[in-house]
Amino acid sequence: MIANVRTEIPGPRSQEILEMSRQFEPRCMSEQVPVVWDHANGAVVTDVDGNTFIDFTSGVLVTNIGHSHPEHVAAVQAQAAELMNSYDFVTPWRAKLAKKLVEITPPSLDRAFILTTGAEAVEAAIKIARKATGRHEVISFHGGFHGRTFGAMAAGGRTGVKRGFGPVLPGFLHAPFPYCYRCPVGAEPANCPLHTTQPLDTLLDTVSCGDVAALITEPYQGGSGSIIPPPGWLKMVFDWCQERDIVFILDEVQSSFGRTGSLFAFEQEGFVPNLVCLGKGIGSGVPISAVVGESRLMDALEPGSLSSTCGGNPLCSRAALTAIEITLREDLAGRARTLGSLVQSRLESLAAESPYLGDVRGSGLVWGLELVECKKSKVPAPQHARAVIDAACKQGLMMIAPIGYHGNVLRLAPPLVIEDECLEEGLDILERAILSL
Numbered sequence: 001m002i003a004n005v006r007t008e009i010p011g012p013r014s015q016e017i018l019e020m021s022r023q024f025e026p027r028c029m030s031e032q033v034p035v036v037w038d039h040a041n042g043a044v045v046t047d048v049d050g051n052t053f054i055d056f057t058s059g060v061l062v063t064n065i066g067h068s069h070p071e072h073v074a075a076v077q078a079q080a081a082e083l084m085n086s087y088d089f090v091t092p093w094r095a096k097l098a099k100k101l102v103e104i105t106p107p108s109l110d111r112a113f114i115l116t117t118g119a120e121a122v123e124a125a126i127k128i129a130r131k132a133t134g135r136h137e138v139i140s141f142h143g144g145f146h147g148r149t150f151g152a153m154a155a156g157g158r159t160g161v162k163r164g165f166g167p168v169l170p171g172f173l174h175a176p177f178p179y180c181y182r183c184p185v186g187a188e189p190a191n192c193p194l195h196t197t198q199p200l201d202t203l204l205d206t207v208s209c210g211d212v213a214a215l216i217t218e219p220y221q222g223g224s225g226s227i228i229p230p231p232g233w234l235k236m237v238f239d240w241c242q243e244r245d246i247v248f249i250l251d252e253v254q255s256s257f258g259r260t261g262s263l264f265a266f267e268q269e270g271f272v273p274n275l276v277c278l279g280k281g282i283g284s285g286v287p288i289s290a291v292v293g294e295s296r297l298m299d300a301l302e303p304g305s306l307s308s309t310c311g312g313n314p315l316c317s318r319a320a321l322t323a324i325e326i327t328l329r330e331d332l333a334g335r336a337r338t339l340g341s342l343v344q345s346r347l348e349s350l351a352a353e354s355p356y357l358g359d360v361r362g363s364g365l366v367w368g369l370e371l372v373e374c375k376k377s378k379v380p381a382p383q384h385a386r387a388v389i390d391a392a393c394k395q396g397l398m399m400i401a402p403i404g405y406h407g408n409v410l411r412l413a414p415p416l417v418i419e420d421e422c423l424e425e426g427l428d429i430l431e432r433a434i435l436s437l
């Protein structure tokens with residue numbers, strides 16, 4: 001057994017630190033289970049009380065190569081002793097990382113701009129599209145999540161992220177996203193207008209002032225509950241953009257570096273976006289992000305018009321290069337695909353058995369489980385989602401707080417290096433927690 005919880009949750013040492021956190025930190029961060037992480041290896045997290053948990057979070061889909069991979073640690077340690085920041089002065093590591101990102105993406109994506117956070121990459125992509133086209137409007141989708149800075153918030157389509165912060169940027173036009181389990185227009189997939197470009201045409205005909213620079217979307221909506229659009233939808237939207245000279249920005253901050261079973265999610269969709277935002281798994285734990293895109297767009301930015309203090313710093317660039325090398329060498333995308341089939345079959349059997357597991361959706365090693373009060377009414381059951389997470393935690397499975405419009409979706413996203421037995425043990429715990437609702 002890998003999972004081993006020997007104390008109450010929270011344990012005594014966790015309680016002390018949680019109290020310190022409550023006293024000195026604001027409460028704006030998401031509420032996770034009351035466990036204070038101490039260290040982690042691969043897919044196993046140990047808390048400050050010595051309890052061990054199987055990690056189904058990867059932080060928040062970050063540590064794709066596993067926590068504290070020895071080569072990754074060695075790269076960070078070596079670089080920390082050499083050079084940590086050089087601002088915009090070029091280092092071999094930043095240049096090598098840019099080269100690597102260009103090499104591992106299709107030939108049309110021939111520039112890589114290294115930054116620090118996912119939201120920063122989204123902001124940069126929007127600026128690049130605006131500058132390159134000379135237009136300003138951006139189309140995005142209801143339920144989209146692109147980060148918490150003002151531009152990213154404006155692009156996003158979730159109210160919780162924006163509430164109370166006043167007006168966001170103007171010029172963002174939101175279209176409905178196909179969410180087949182709870183269709184926003186109550187249609188059946190076979191004749192759903194959201195499976196067509198009609199909502200986009202309507203935006204152009206009604207609210208747009210005819211000045212659209214870009215469209216941004218995630219390949220699947222992560223924060224809104226792992227909502228996967230129908231097959232062919234992304235390519236259809238991409239074609240619609242290309243016909244209108246609208247820059248297609250794919251936000252792969254969450255979905256890249258093997259997570260969905262291919263290095264980049266767009267590889268499964270039969271098209272190459274104009275700009276791709278990367279984050280999370282690119283550094284597998286160090287704060288780094290990037291925009292990879294076409295030089296005809298990226299080169300529109302003049303020297304001095306966009307950079308950031310820590311963007312492309314040698315420490316994170318070297319660590320990201322190492323993480324990418326590990327991802328490629330160990331074929332973690334292939335591993336996510338193989339393990340994804342196992343997860344899918346276990347979750348589908350579980351859904352057949354549990355009256356509360358309404359929908360299971362995902363690919364590779366990112367899955368959403370939508371909990372409902374009753375499968376017929378589909379009334380969301382956020383209380384069940386919380387209960388499963390708490391019960392799983394007490395048995396040694398670490399899961400992230402519920403996601404989705406109604407807070408009723410469980411998210412499974414273990415590191416891609418998770419061992420088969422560890423994954424099976426985690427799924428056993430999850431199964432017990434869901435079946436005991």
Ligand SMILES: Cc1ncc(COP(=O)(O)O)c(C=O)c1O
Binds near residue numbers: 119122145218223
């Ligand atoms: C799709 C997507 N875009 C952007 C972001 C923002 O990334 P960051 O939190 O690093 O700013 C996230 C974070 O969850 C994300 O999932």
